[in-house]
Amino acid sequence: GKVTEWNAKASSLLGYSKEEAMGKHLVQRFITEEFKHSVEEVLKGALIGRETANFEFPMFSKHGQRLDLLLNATTRRGPNGEVIGVIGVGQDITRIREIAGEQARVADDLSRLIETANAPIFGVNDHGMVTEWNLKAAEISGFSKSEAMGKNLVQNFIQPENRKSVDDVLRNALTGRET
Secondary structure: OEOOOOOHHHHHHHOOOHHHHOOOEHHHHHEOHHHHHHHHHHHHHHHOOOOEEEEEEEEEOOOOOEEEEEEEEEEEEOOOOOEEEEEEEEEEOHHHHHHHHHHHHHHHHHHHHHHHOOOOOEEEOOOOEEEEEOHHHHHHHOOOHHHHOOOEHHHHHOOHHHHHHHHHHHHHHHOOOOO
């Protein structure tokens, strides 16, 4: 498990020079405690020909910065086909994880905003079926979210005399026309 290759990207990303990394035990020196076992298993697997793709784990740089990495590990073979080590190709996915986390927080905030708005908010799909029904819509209509979801909005919740005009508004909205 000793480092035999350490490229410039690994140096710039992790802050360890090639000289600092070469010959050091990869798992013991560079992997966080909680992932030592699983990374060791990935490396052992590669030594017997079992490749691993898209294995995610954190590492800390020399300066203590946490990095989320995506690892692909494959068997390294010598000129006669014998196993001589493992080649690990890592990709820094830290920023991707940060963006995904922020998107999830925004989606959660928007969902709470819709659900607790003081105006009725509903959503329909391109077939007119209810896909969203907030608390105010339930309060005003008398139909709970579970009773409304998946039902045709116009046919089930709009008065007969208003169905055509509401259907026209929804169809225009679904095709991107102003209503």
